[in-house]
Amino acid sequence: MDNNDxxxxxxxxxxxxxxxxxxxxxxIAEIANKxxxxxxxxxxxxxxxxxxxTTIFEQEMAVxxxxxxxxxxxxxxxxxxxxxxxxxxxxxxxxKREIAEVFQIELRQSHKFMKEYKGTKxxxxxxxxxxxxxxxxxxxxxxxxxxxxxxxxxxxxxLDEISNYWVLSTxxxxxxxxxxxxxxxxxIRGISLDPNSI
Amino acid sequence: MDNNDxxxxxxxxxxxxxxxxxxxxxxIAEIANKxxxxxxxxxxxxxxxxxxxTTIFEQEMAVxxxxxxxxxxxxxxxxxxxxxxxxxxxxxxxxKREIAEVFQIELRQSHKFMKEYKGTKxxxxxxxxxxxxxxxxxxxxxxxxxxxxxxxxxxxxxLDEISNYWVLSTxxxxxxxxxxxxxxxxxIRGISLDPNSI
Amino acid sequence: MDNNDxxxxxxxxxxxxxxxxxxxxxxIAEIANKxxxxxxxxxxxxxxxxxxxTTIFEQEMAVxxxxxxxxxxxxxxxxxxxxxxxxxxxxxxxxKREIAEVFQIELRQSHKFMKEYKGTKxxxxxxxxxxxxxxxxxxxxxxxxxxxxxxxxxxxxxLDEISNYWVLSTxxxxxxxxxxxxxxxxxIRGISLDPNSI
Amino acid sequence: MDNNDxxxxxxxxxxxxxxxxxxxxxxIAEIANKxxxxxxxxxxxxxxxxxxxTTIFEQEMAVxxxxxxxxxxxxxxxxxxxxxxxxxxxxxxxxKREIAEVFQIELRQSHKFMKEYKGTKxxxxxxxxxxxxxxxxxxxxxxxxxxxxxxxxxxxxxLDEISNYWVLSTxxxxxxxxxxxxxxxxxIRGISLDPNSI
DNA sequence: CATGAATGAGTCTTCATTCAT
DNA sequence: CATGAATGAAGACTCATTCAT
Numbered sequence: 130m131d132n133n134d135x136x137x138x139x140x141x142x143x144x145x146x147x148x149x150x151x152x153x154x155x156x157i158a159e160i161a162n163k164x165x166x167x168x169x170x171x172x173x174x175x176x177x178x179x180x181x182x183t184t185i186f187e188q189e190m191a192v193x194x195x196x197x198x199x200x201x202x203x204x205x206x207x208x209x210x211x212x213x214x215x216x217x218x219x220x221x222x223x224x225k226r227e228i229a230e231v232f233q234i235e236l237r238q239s240h241k242f243m244k245e246y247k248g249t250k251x252x253x254x255x256x257x258x259x260x261x262x263x264x265x266x267x268x269x270x271x272x273x274x275x276x277x278x279x280x281x282x283x284x285x286x287x288l289d290e291i292s293n294y295w296v297l298s299t300x301x302x303x304x305x306x307x308x309x310x311x312x313x314x315x316x317i318r319g320i321s322l323d324p325n326s327i
Numbered sequence: 328m329d330n331n332d333x334x335x336x337x338x339x340x341x342x343x344x345x346x347x348x349x350x351x352x353x354x355i356a357e358i359a360n361k362x363x364x365x366x367x368x369x370x371x372x373x374x375x376x377x378x379x380x381t382t383i384f385e386q387e388m389a390v391x392x393x394x395x396x397x398x399x400x401x402x403x404x405x406x407x408x409x410x411x412x413x414x415x416x417x418x419x420x421x422x423k424r425e426i427a428e429v430f431q432i433e434l435r436q437s438h439k440f441m442k443e444y445k446g447t448k449x450x451x452x453x454x455x456x457x458x459x460x461x462x463x464x465x466x467x468x469x470x471x472x473x474x475x476x477x478x479x480x481x482x483x484x485x486l487d488e489i490s491n492y493w494v495l496s497t498x499x500x501x502x503x504x505x506x507x508x509x510x511x512x513x514x515i516r517g518i519s520l521d522p523n524s525i
Numbered sequence: 526m527d528n529n530d531x532x533x534x535x536x537x538x539x540x541x542x543x544x545x546x547x548x549x550x551x552x553i554a555e556i557a558n559k560x561x562x563x564x565x566x567x568x569x570x571x572x573x574x575x576x577x578x579t580t581i582f583e584q585e586m587a588v589x590x591x592x593x594x595x596x597x598x599x600x601x602x603x604x605x606x607x608x609x610x611x612x613x614x615x616x617x618x619x620x621k622r623e624i625a626e627v628f629q630i631e632l633r634q635s636h637k638f639m640k641e642y643k644g645t646k647x648x649x650x651x652x653x654x655x656x657x658x659x660x661x662x663x664x665x666x667x668x669x670x671x672x673x674x675x676x677x678x679x680x681x682x683x684l685d686e687i688s689n690y691w692v693l694s695t696x697x698x699x700x701x702x703x704x705x706x707x708x709x710x711x712x713i714r715g716i717s718l719d720p721n722s723i
Numbered sequence: 724m725d726n727n728d729x730x731x732x733x734x735x736x737x738x739x740x741x742x743x744x745x746x747x748x749x750x751i752a753e754i755a756n757k758x759x760x761x762x763x764x765x766x767x768x769x770x771x772x773x774x775x776x777t778t779i780f781e782q783e784m785a786v787x788x789x790x791x792x793x794x795x796x797x798x799x800x801x802x803x804x805x806x807x808x809x810x811x812x813x814x815x816x817x818x819k820r821e822i823a824e825v826f827q828i829e830l831r832q833s834h835k836f837m838k839e840y841k842g843t844k845x846x847x848x849x850x851x852x853x854x855x856x857x858x859x860x861x862x863x864x865x866x867x868x869x870x871x872x873x874x875x876x877x878x879x880x881x882l883d884e885i886s887n888y889w890v891l892s893t894x895x896x897x898x899x900x901x902x903x904x905x906x907x908x909x910x911i912r913g914i915s916l917d918p919n920s921i
Numbered sequence: 922c923a924t925g926a927a928t929g930a931g932t933c934t935t936c937a938t939t940c941a942t
Numbered sequence: 943c944a945t946g947a948a949t950g951a952a953g954a955c956t957c958a959t960t961c962a963t
Contacts, residue, residue: 290484319517682884715913
């Protein structure tokens with residue numbers, strides 16, 4: 130419990146520091162200091178600095194995916210699911226600001242990590258989208274010619290770019306709900322058979 | 328001419344190395360070696376390592392924007408313009424693989440550079456999209472309730488994610504033209520008044 | 526204790542290396558090696574190479590000044606004090622050969638350090654001389670027209686030049702005691718009312 | 724003539740830059756720039772950076788020694804000669820400020836140069852003093868127990884320290900003539916048989 | 922002779938990681 | 943388990959010197 134606590138404190142501190150400084154400009158010393166542990170202690174829980182980053186990602190993604198799936202189970206309509214996905218994704222960015230920044234800026238983006246990324250969590254997350262689209266297609270709501278494997282990336286990309294803007298810009302013109310609405314409007318209409326359905 | 332050549336060689340080498348290793352894992356020594364110049368020579372043309380990265384970005388973006396605008400002038404219909412934008416963007420990713428990787432992976436994404444980025448080229452590029460949308464709205468082709476400032480990021484995000492996937496994955500399931508078609512299909516339908524227009 | 530030991534070892538090694546090679550031709554690597562610590566360790570105790578030099582100076586001067594004052598307290602006659610000052614100064618040069626060389630050659634003399642020198646230790650040291658002269662003047666032993674602020678520099682300069690010669694030359698013609706005698710003879714006679722008093 | 728001019732310009736520029744920045748912090752590029760020649764040109768006239776410094780010293784010393792000897796020939800009395808020497812030395816410091824700074828700060832003091840100094844000019848200069856003293860002793864004016872070889876360093880050291888102070892301090896309390904008077908007063912009285920002779 | 926672009930050896934400093942306590 | 947002092951490898955950058963023109 131106490132150990133777990135220490136581990137968590139390290140991860141949290143790392144997320145904060147990575148978010149503010151970026152991975153390469155973050156110092157183990159600062160993370161240790163913020164987590165109130167000795168530098169060496171970090172190496173009792175993690176192999177190296179890299180593992181800190183990937184662990185934050187994998188662990189947080191597991192939570193996010195679980196939450197997302199639970200949330201999506203509450204609605205049945207694929208369009209509503211897509212809408213919910215969009216809303217939840219953006220809401221998470223807002224709620225978990227620091228962790229979002231790390232993903233946004235360091236992990237999704239750092240060469241080293243992207244090329245070496247062996248986890249399945251990111252794929253799992255994207256596949257939530259394609260599953261919804263497939264179901265929608267089976268139900269005759271979404272156009273059959275849409276390729277779920279591409280569409281999932283289109284939606285994720287749109288969300289991601291908006292998140293990126295959200296995370297980096299200090300003066301934001303549009304609220305997250307307006308933005309979510311806008312993305313939903315365009316994407317769902319874009320993939321739907323009946324464009325007026327939304 | 329010779330100088331320019333040397334400068335270009337350095338930039339090209341830097342783009343290659345940054346693309347393969349990432350900014351922080353790239354070594355000036357390797358760039359110099361690849362450019363066939365001495366390490367010190369790099370500092371005759373650029374202030375420091377950072378400037379190499381931003382120069383690559385700004386310089387290349389200027390070319391891309393110019394090319395894109397010229398290309399877009401060839402068509403009049405906003406839908407065609409959007410379609411062309413999508414095609415050209417993806418084609419460029421393919422043509423300028425190494426530079427694309429740098430943008431994709433280091434610049435757009437590195438904290439330091441994003442937060443310090445003072446250039447206008449990226450905004451200029453995004454605004455090409457919003458201009459097209461605005462024109463389309465005036466002509467009554469695109470839905471009036473679409474917010475160009477958000478829509479531009481949605482399209483760019485979609486393109487960017489696809490590019491990212493394209494750049495990073497080694498085994499690609501879909502051709503660029505299929506992908507371009509898919510994005511155009513969804514996005515244009517998403518923002519159009521007449522959804523069957525595409 | 527151990528830390529202090531390490532710090533001292535570094536200072537001692539630095540003094541040795543600076544003395545032999547001069548500040549700019551000294552390498553941190555060599556100092557670390559001589560102190561039997563890793564290069565990085567030096568930076569745990571000192572901000573940078575410059576600080577090593579100034580620390581050596583300030584620290585050593587504090588000791589020298591204290592010792593000198595204690596020694597001078599043992600005699601009362603201003604002439605004897607001057608004589609003692611001269612003897613002690615030269616003796617110190619001989620005893621603390623390496624540190625003396627650093628002062629003689631690098632610190633007192635390096636542009637950067639002299640111009641940036643903010644410490645008071647050097648002034649404190651010089652003022653020991655002027656105080657003695659002032660007292661001698663009040664007692665009617667030294668000529669009233671002597672300006673202590675100049676005279677202190679005359680004596681220090683004489684001592685310093687002799688020290689410099691002493692430090693740099695390998696074959697010395699005169700012993701330190703002979704030299705001390707000579708300086709005392711000239712200087713005290715030079716400032717005394719009664720020239721035959723010495 | 725033109726060549727000589729170029730050589731002189733380089734030496735003058737070097738003296739200026741060395742004086743302001745110190746030898747190790749001076750850049751060949753800056754010297755070249757100030758001399759209005761290309762960097763490479765400097766190496767047509769001088770072997771390396773070191774030689775620039777020693778040449779400045781030797782060349783300037785030759786002039787100074789010649790001037791000094793000429794000046795001293797105008798008076799006969801050893802005491803007057805000493806007085807003149809002091810006055811001229813300090814006046815030169817004032818007249819040739821930049822060159823004086825170089826000597827004061829870099830050359831006399833830099834380990835490398837002092838230890839490697841093979842020239843005779845410095846010794847020649849010092850020996851002017853000891854010669855005067857010897858003559859004074861023969862004439863029965865100066866005390867026979869004074870050792871000219873030490874006394875010359877005492878006087879030079881006094882002058883040098885005063886010069887050093889003069890060169891480095893920005894706010895000077897005493898004029899050069901007052902200072903010269905003071906040194907002469909103390910030194911001549913210090914070495915004279917008849918202390919009231921000055 | 923003159924140039925100045927190019928060179929590349931050289932070094933301070935940083936910081937992830939280790940390990941004795 | 944925890945510590946944090948110590949390590950030392952690694953790399954950006956500088957600048958005296960060279961050499962093709």
